[in-house]
Amino acid sequence: MLSTKFTKLSKEEVDRKWWEIGDFFRRNSLWMLMYCTGCCAIELPPAMTSAYDMERLGMGPMATPRQADVLLVTGYLSLKTLRRLIYTYEQMSEPKYVVGIGSCTINGGIYHDSHAVINQLNRYVPVDVYVAGCMPNTEAVMNGFVDLMGLIKTKKANGWKDYHARNEWYMANQKAALGEVKVHDEFHE
Amino acid sequence: MTNSMSNVKMVSEIIENSYKVLKKEVISQYQVSFEVNKDDVHSILTLLKTSGWIQLSYLSAIDWPEENEFELVYIVFNWDKAVHIQIRTRLNRENPVMNSILPIFPGCKYYERETHEFFGIKFPGNPGHEKQLILEEWDDIPPLRKDFDPRAYSDRKFVKREYSNDFVNLNGEKSKQIAREERKEKIIKVRKGGRK
């Protein structure tokens, strides 16, 4: 016979259960911050509006990084934008996920030999899902979001933990590409 | 009202009467280009501004390494007469300096900053022209000079992704295509109640 006696769970168990509950709600209501840097951003209007309607997946746009769960990087990133992207990423509250859209974020795409554009996004910020293509069609983009939800469900979307664990490595890469991550321009001084 | 061809003629008269034009090119009925001496640029632009070309629509440079020269191009624009005028001038490539046109067209501020950044041309008279604008913390020769090699720079600075195979299935999943077909078969089977 099963015991009906209440057994006290360990703290880790309780935490894990709360995280599962949290993840359930998170993955069904993802708020995206769209960092539309490149031409791939043109795939987002059909994904968001009535043609593909990402709200049926529970996804919506969010205007501020502090309230967003997903950072969408759509396309090439110049060094100037990368600097701002790192600012934005670090402002987001955890857990946070990054989706890189387009071959530019994967290996530089057609800008692989440009002086201004970085080649691999996941050297500078951790990327959970990549959507390949130049540009990927809207189905692929939607599929990328579904994949992200699956990864959250199976606890594989751990980019933000990786950012803590290997912080020195990320910092060193950012330094190598940018010199200094801090923004120096008229608006920040 | 004058038509456009006579607009071009009128412009040519204005400029050629008072300045030495090294090369003139009528690109189309709406565009005409004059190559002039470096010292005449400011007075020509002032003249054009007073005759109606009140907007500087572009300022940039072209690199001619064989001739060891930079070519500066100023494009001015008139809201009433449909003619764009390009004023071109050549600078020495070794020590490229051009006095700023800030007093004539204040809008040149950022164009001059950009040109300085991408070609290394100095614009005394424009106070902030040496500040960084687009390329932040640039650590090489100006990138739009022809002797700059973007690929070498990119190879040096950005790590390339290495591919050992053409295609890698990272987590050993079966292909989405196969999974989709299996799902379809299953649905059909259920729909038919397990019958063939």
Ligand code: SF4
């Ligand atoms: S992957 Fe292609 S479509 Fe996307 S940003 Fe790069 S060049 Fe543009």
